[in-house]
Amino acid sequence: MTEENFIPKPYTNLIDSGSFTWASPSNIALVKYWGKKEHQIPENPSISFTLNNCKTTTTVSFSKKEINTGFSFEVFLDGEQKEDFKPKIEIFFKRVEVYLPFLNAYHFKIETSNTFPHSSGIASSASGMSALALCLMSIEKELSTDVSEQDFIKKASFLSRLGSGSACRSLEGDLVVWGTHDEIKGSSDLFGVKYPYDVHQNFKNYQDTILLVDKGEKQVSSTVGHNLMHGHPFAQKRFKQANSNLSQMVSILKNGDLDQFIALVESEALTLHAMMMTSMPYFILMKPNTLEIINKIWNYRKQKGSKVCFTLDAGANVHVLYPQNERASVLEFIKNELVAYCQNGQYICDVIGLGANKL
Numbered sequence: 413m414t415e416e417n418f419i420p421k422p423y424t425n426l427i428d429s430g431s432f433t434w435a436s437p438s439n440i441a442l443v444k445y446w447g448k449k450e451h452q453i454p455e456n457p458s459i460s461f462t463l464n465n466c467k468t469t470t471t472v473s474f475s476k477k478e479i480n481t482g483f484s485f486e487v488f489l490d491g492e493q494k495e496d497f498k499p500k501i502e503i504f505f506k507r508v509e510v511y512l513p514f515l516n517a518y519h520f521k522i523e524t525s526n527t528f529p530h531s532s533g534i535a536s537s538a539s540g541m542s543a544l545a546l547c548l549m550s551i552e553k554e555l556s557t558d559v560s561e562q563d564f565i566k567k568a569s570f571l572s573r574l575g576s577g578s579a580c581r582s583l584e585g586d587l588v589v590w591g592t593h594d595e596i597k598g599s600s601d602l603f604g605v606k607y608p609y610d611v612h613q614n615f616k617n618y619q620d621t622i623l624l625v626d627k628g629e630k631q632v633s634s635t636v637g638h639n640l641m642h643g644h645p646f647a648q649k650r651f652k653q654a655n656s657n658l659s660q661m662v663s664i665l666k667n668g669d670l671d672q673f674i675a676l677v678e679s680e681a682l683t684l685h686a687m688m689m690t691s692m693p694y695f696i697l698m699k700p701n702t703l704e705i706i707n708k709i710w711n712y713r714k715q716k717g718s719k720v721c722f723t724l725d726a727g728a729n730v731h732v733l734y735p736q737n738e739r740a741s742v743l744e745f746i747k748n749e750l751v752a753y754c755q756n757g758q759y760i761c762d763v764i765g766l767g768a769n770k771l
């Protein structure tokens with residue numbers, strides 16, 4: 413499949429106005445995507461758990477414009493107009509215009525809200541961009557007569573990727589792969605695919621408690637971060653490693669070996685941060701409390717024989733991952749020992765989920 417496959421045939425239906433709403437979740441990568449080529453093509457494949465509670469709900473209302481003069485849209489977050497969201501959406505519209513030629517023909521009102529606090533340090537780009545892409549696909553479906561369910565999701569993921577790379581992994585659940593990998597059937601650099609093989613019972617309803625260590629603005633934007641992999645001394649080795657880690661993850665997901673899972677997931681998180689520490693310019697995105705939490709998790713795991721582990725995004729917050737059968741005990745541990753390291757004691761309880769929903 414190539415990019416050209418996503419250019420639609422001329423639209424057959426004429427519609428003046430309408431409105432669609434989608435809720436789409438965030439996701440947390442187990443094998444990380446860090447480094448991209450032109451047009452949001454990943455340097456290596458990645459796999460993520462889709463989340464359930466951290467999500468964005470977006471309504472796109474559209475009405476036919478009189479004259480075709482560039483894009484026309486307004487954006488609202490929690491009912492308030494957000495001028496500062498517009499440049500990112502304008503860039504997104506430009507990137508996807510060739511795949512959604514109706515974008516020029518309508519005025520759009522985009523109303524969005526997140527279940528998690530906007531300034532929580534949790535990236536809303538994955539949930540936000542995927543929710544927006546799904547609303548736009550619903551409009552396209554109205555304008556065309558022949559969009560199958562499968563093509564709909566594929567193209568929505570393709571468009572989400574052009575908004576924010578990892579957003580293409582948010583549409584389905586509970587595990588999604590993005591990036592071509594020899595051992596994963598159907599995998600593609602252009603869109604995310606639902607993980608196609610058996611997953612051991614141990615991973616059902618896997619828990620993710622997100623500890624909000626630093627709620628500030630991201631120190632390094634994704635764009636800057638991915639660019640740091642260009643000419644990075646360890647880049648090629650890292651991309652190779654991600655490929656072999658994904659192969660290993662395929663067997664772990666099948667055999668349910670949680671010790672191997674922990675080792676792989678934590679190593680991936682630390683490698684992501686190691687890439688940032690060894691780039692030029694270099695960054696340390698962990699905070700002292702991130703390290704305190706990691707050490708506490710390691711101690712708890714050793715003392716209790718628990719299968720709890722951590723992963724990190726490109727920031728200081730910690731995702732605490734654990735099997736469902738440890739839910740009560742790990743939550744107790746979090747409340748007693750980890751919440752003290754969270755900004756304002758804030759954390760979010762989540763669990764792996766099944767992807768986006770049309771409302």
Ligand code: PMV
Nearest residue numbers: 441444445576577578634726
């Ligand atoms: O989707 P982006 O461009 O914001 O990049 C996200 C990259 C990480 O979250 C750090 C890793 C990943 O695979 O999600």
